[in-house]
Amino acid sequence: MLEIRRMTPQVGAIAEGVDVRTMSEETFDTLYRAWLDCNVLVVRGQSLQLGEFLAYSKRFGRIDPHPSKNTRHPDCPEITLLGVNKFDADGKLNMAIYARGASGWHTDGAYDSVPFKATQLYGVAIPSRGGNTLFASMYAAYDALPEALKLRIAGRMGAYVYGGRRKANELLNPEDRDKQPALHPLVRTHPETGRKGLYFDPGKILRVEGLPEEESLALIEEITGYMVQPQSEYHHQWKKGDIVIWDNRCSYHKAAGDYPPEEDRIHWRVSIKEA
Numbered sequence: 001m002l003e004i005r006r007m008t009p010q011v012g013a014i015a016e017g018v019d020v021r022t023m024s025e026e027t028f029d030t031l032y033r034a035w036l037d038c039n040v041l042v043v044r045g046q047s048l049q050l051g052e053f054l055a056y057s058k059r060f061g062r063i064d065p066h067p068s069k070n071t072r073h074p075d076c077p078e079i080t081l082l083g084v085n086k087f088d089a090d091g092k093l094n095m096a097i098y099a100r101g102a103s104g105w106h107t108d109g110a111y112d113s114v115p116f117k118a119t120q121l122y123g124v125a126i127p128s129r130g131g132n133t134l135f136a137s138m139y140a141a142y143d144a145l146p147e148a149l150k151l152r153i154a155g156r157m158g159a160y161v162y163g164g165r166r167k168a169n170e171l172l173n174p175e176d177r178d179k180q181p182a183l184h185p186l187v188r189t190h191p192e193t194g195r196k197g198l199y200f201d202p203g204k205i206l207r208v209e210g211l212p213e214e215e216s217l218a219l220i221e222e223i224t225g226y227m228v229q230p231q232s233e234y235h236h237q238w239k240k241g242d243i244v245i246w247d248n249r250c251s252y253h254k255a256a257g258d259y260p261p262e263e264d265r266i267h268w269r270v271s272i273k274e275a
Helices: 025-038 050-057 138-144 147-153 213-224
Strands: 003-006 013-016 040-043 076-082 118-125 133-137 157-160 182-185 187-189 196-198 205-208 234-236 243-247 251-255 266-273
Touching: 003 025, 013 025, 025 040, 025 243, 040 234, 050 076, 050 266, 133 138, 138 196, 138 251, 147 213, 182 187, 205 213, 243 251
Parallel strands: 013 040
Antiparallel strands: 003 013, 040 243, 076 266, 118 243, 118 266, 133 234, 133 251, 157 182, 157 205, 187 196
């Protein structure tokens, strides 16, 4: 029997007692509503093949292959394979693979003109310790802004590229590194819940449109200070067979990047857009 438990008052829910391969539309609707309510939904205890994971993911929207082409699954390019080949030929740890997603809080797909609705991971191999994924609420970030700052950023657009100001785009093919910035409002209203959130990614933002460079950088710095509200965080400790989906329209995330390098931490990942 399906059981859903909230993990914190604002972010995170864990569902157990369901097989995503055979569940009814009514059960899926229950999961979907829980996901909208909690920003992040974990479904525990699954045993999936590639096609089964893909079929379940497609119930949330359209799968869009990740722009990092060299990390796409060799048997299914719609799926990104995370955590493999993290040692170079000389035995040196490749930090771009080991610490992927751990450089700071972010939202996936802000660099795209149509940003990702959701990201979903499936835990294939989980280390004995560490390796958590951390989440926080965009709603809480917006609510924490002083009224004067809300007024300053109302209607302002952020310009985003994959590598951001640091040009951290080593996972992209060379021909994909000079894409034009995507523009998105700093205050974004969620299309399904109607709630306002601080849509922001300090690692991918180039500038705030319409401001001089110095003022833009100062505003980015100021906003970053409100981005993660501690009372809105959920830290997910992975188990093999977990499926975790988060809503990029209302949540930030980052990897802890602290698991033993000699152990495997392998996930299948899909990027989901509106159908």
